[in-house]
Amino acid sequence: MTLTATAKVEGPSGCFPRAENRCLVASNEPMNSEYRLMVVNAPETGLSAYAGQFFHLLCPATATEQPFLRRPMSIYRIDRENGQLGFLYKVTGKGTCALASLAPGDELNATGPLGVGFSIPEGTRHVAMIARGVGLATLAPLARMATVNGAKITAILSARAPEFLMSRDELEAAGAAVIEVNDVAGNSSPQDVTNRLRDIHEKTPIDFMATCGSNRLLSLTRELCSEWNIPGQVAVEAFMGCGLGMCFACVVPVRDAEGKEEMKRVCYDGPVFGVNEVTTW
Amino acid sequence: MVDLSVTVGGVRMANPIMPASGSIAEGIADVVDLGKLGAIVLKTITPDIRQGVKPPRVVEYTDATLFSIGIPSKGPDYLLNHTVPFFARFGPPVIASISADTAEDFGNLAKYISDPRIAAIEANISCPNLRAHGRAFGMDPVAAAEVIKAMKGNTHLPVWAKLTPNVGDIAEIARAVEDAGADAVVTANAILGMAINAETMMPRLGNVVGGLTGPAVKPVILRMVNQCAEAVKIPVIGCGGISTGEDIIEYMLAGAAAVQIGTMNFVHTAAMEQSIDWVADYCTRKNIARVAELTGALQLPVDQKSEQRDAVAL
Numbered sequence: 001m002t003l004t005a006t007a008k009v010e011g012p013s014g015c016f017p018r019a020e021n022r023c024l025v026a027s028n029e030p031m032n033s034e035y036r037l038m039v040v041n042a043p044e045t046g047l048s049a050y051a052g053q054f055f056h057l058l059c060p061a062t063a064t065e066q067p068f069l070r071r072p073m074s075i076y077r078i079d080r081e082n083g084q085l086g087f088l089y090k091v092t093g094k095g096t097c098a099l100a101s102l103a104p105g106d107e108l109n110a111t112g113p114l115g116v117g118f119s120i121p122e123g124t125r126h127v128a129m130i131a132r133g134v135g136l137a138t139l140a141p142l143a144r145m146a147t148v149n150g151a152k153i154t155a156i157l158s159a160r161a162p163e164f165l166m167s168r169d170e171l172e173a174a175g176a177a178v179i180e181v182n183d184v185a186g187n188s189s190p191q192d193v194t195n196r197l198r199d200i201h202e203k204t205p206i207d208f209m210a211t212c213g214s215n216r217l218l219s220l221t222r223e224l225c226s227e228w229n230i231p232g233q234v235a236v237e238a239f240m241g242c243g244l245g246m247c248f249a250c251v252v253p254v255r256d257a258e259g260k261e262e263m264k265r266v267c268y269d270g271p272v273f274g275v276n277e278v279t280t281w
Numbered sequence: 282m283v284d285l286s287v288t289v290g291g292v293r294m295a296n297p298i299m300p301a302s303g304s305i306a307e308g309i310a311d312v313v314d315l316g317k318l319g320a321i322v323l324k325t326i327t328p329d330i331r332q333g334v335k336p337p338r339v340v341e342y343t344d345a346t347l348f349s350i351g352i353p354s355k356g357p358d359y360l361l362n363h364t365v366p367f368f369a370r371f372g373p374p375v376i377a378s379i380s381a382d383t384a385e386d387f388g389n390l391a392k393y394i395s396d397p398r399i400a401a402i403e404a405n406i407s408c409p410n411l412r413a414h415g416r417a418f419g420m421d422p423v424a425a426a427e428v429i430k431a432m433k434g435n436t437h438l439p440v441w442a443k444l445t446p447n448v449g450d451i452a453e454i455a456r457a458v459e460d461a462g463a464d465a466v467v468t469a470n471a472i473l474g475m476a477i478n479a480e481t482m483m484p485r486l487g488n489v490v491g492g493l494t495g496p497a498v499k500p501v502i503l504r505m506v507n508q509c510a511e512a513v514k515i516p517v518i519g520c521g522g523i524s525t526g527e528d529i530i531e532y533m534l535a536g537a538a539a540v541q542i543g544t545m546n547f548v549h550t551a552a553m554e555q556s557i558d559w560v561a562d563y564c565t566r567k568n569i570a571r572v573a574e575l576t577g578a579l580q581l582p583v584d585q586k587s588e589q590r591d592a593v594a595l
Contacts, residue, residue: 018311020551058548068495069341070548111312111550241339241346242547244308248350249339263332263353268308 018244021046021055023108026084028100032163034090035137036100037076040108042085049075049085051141052117052235052272056243057087058109059098070111071095072240072267074138077170085110088137088166114243115271118142118233120208124151128197128206129176130221131167132158132188135213135281138235140167142210143174151208154200156181158188158217190220197224206230212237215280222275232275238266245269254278283564284571285557287319289516289539290465291439292374292400294319297572298529298557301520301543302378302403302443303350307367312550315371317557319539323364325378325405327354328390335487340476345498345522346544347474349491352380352408357393365398374400376441382411384424388431395436402438404428404463407445407470407492419445419470422457429461439464441518444509446498447473451505452512459513467518467541468506472498495544498522503535510536510577524552526559533575 023040030036046055056070077086091100102108120127120142127146131139136157146153153176159165161184168178179196181188200206201224209232211221218234225232241247245268254264254277264270285296299320300309306324315321334351355363360377368375377399381387391402406419406428418424425442432440442458444451446469455466471492476485502521510517519537523529524545532540545552564572 016312020312020549066343067341068344068346068548069339239337239339241348242308244306244312244547244550246304246306246308247339247348247547248333248353249336249348251333251336251338251353268306 016045017048018112018114019043019045021110021112023085023110025102025104025106025108027104028102031088031166034164035088035166036091038087038089038099038102038108039077039084040087040110041083042110046085046110046112047078047080047083049078049113050117051075051078051145052138052233053113053115054243054271055085055087055110055112056114056240057099058111059095060102060106062098062101065094065098067095067098069241070243071099072114072238072243074134074235074271075113076137076140078141078144088140090134111243115267116269118145118210118235118272120146120149120151121231122149124149124208126204126206127151127153127208127210128156128200129153130156130158130193130197130209130211130217131213132217133213134237135211135217135235136165136167138212139210140170143171143176147175152204153177154179154206156193156196158182158193158214160184190216193217194220194224201228208232209275210234211275212281218275218281225275233272234275234278234281236266236271236273236278236281238271240267243267252278252280283561283569284573285561285564287539287573289518290401290441292320292376294374294539296557296560297533297539298553298560299373299376299539299541300546300553301541302405304543304546309546309550310367310371313554315368316373317554318373320374320376320400321368321371322376322403322541323360323368323378325352325354325380326357326360326390327352327380328357328386330354330356337485337487340485340491342495342497345493345495346547347476347486347491347493348471349486349488351488352405357390360394361396365396369398376401376403378403378405378443380405380408384418384427384431387428388435391432391438391440392435395438399438401441401464402432402436403441403443403467404432405443405470407443407447417445417447419443419454420448422454425454426457426461429458429463433462441465441467443467443470443520445470446502446505446521452508455509455513455517459515463515465516465518465538466509466513467520468509469502469521472501494522496522496524499528503531506532506537507535507579523556524549526556526563529556529560530563530575533572534577534579536577536579538573538576
């Protein structure tokens, strides 16, 4: 059964920008042997999300698992027209295992939208996004953000093998030029990706970069941003306690322009940081 | 109409429900109507600026968490210039929480932050006393009393002592801080614990040890609240694994005059607001006019009103 796009969900809670959104699962299907896509009908507060933000999901109790803490999940799809949010997730631990058990019609309690997402500087003409692993999910809404801002977007999607490449249709629908690389084809090394980006930059200069999902991709993004003197951002992943900047469990060292390091909260100060601010994604 | 108001340790509150120190920050205001709370208890600050301990900082259990954060602190000036104004605008009394390396520093910090926008200061005495080889102030009745005396001598504000549960006889510590002038005790902080990853053969926390909190600890802390309430005349504020209004009633029956909700704020941001409503409904249902009547109203069967509760040979 698939719920219609107009299925009724609880309305926004007053003037609060974030909420415990009571969403209804519309579908929750495997995309490949590792990833699943869950689409939910979300209330208005949830739909105010933008690229790079996340939701903190309450995982349902299953016969074998009862995760106590919520699980942070980046937003894969923000479909305001149909009132839906999409989460693309890899089933790895007990939290994601529990999420995989949700069926259409079940409720998903999703606190959010949370965190500081991507911000494409005004006047940006050409965005390059470089994604691998979970980054394929996290960066997907960036294409829409770029095209809405009037920028062209080129997406390089990287994976271990072709079957793990995702998001192509999502990104092309949003107007992105998509390039897929993978380890099996042997065209996904940092050097190969760098060369691809140099070629692209020569034809249509890139003036903003975004990355997520790989430390090697973060390194090459940082190097190219520095060489071309353009801004770049990275979405960072962390195990979280609260998702609202309250417990200080998900901190990472963040460097300011003078090189001074401070522990910052991925959930509240991030999850998107400047490529020069963090050393690992 | 139920009267939910309580006066606890020199602070009058619209209801007995507040967040535990360290369980909220500015972000909660995006989700929760803080104006509804009994009081707003702030995260602990230290005189110096601290980054906290090395991650990982949290381990998850079925109904508990083991946290070791290490009191990241932006210091007293940030508290007075940013944190207090941010939270004071919501209305409920603001309770600061402080920690320091020595009793003298506790006193100096209490003096420094004595500000009309702060209704009381909670002393986080679960931190290590650097003059006593790192043993927590709260583990020793003399050291705990010294902290409270130093604070009381330096501020006109009410002082609440937040006790550590990592002691043999918590009532003894409660009596010591009462004698030293504390206006209330908060029972209690987190239970010390440790977690190891068998595969990596390494600790799961960057700091090796941490504090266990969450619903699993409720029976332990409930017992301690009961012991404290029987030992002292000053109010006892219950804090340990509360997640629902029903938990709050249990704590009040055990002797708590008010309660703090901590870890559950991380999971259900609505926990505090919902439990206020639940407590009001409970009082209506039970024909209780004032919520304060619940404090210590535990009904013991006649044959259990003996010293047998002290027996620990289970």
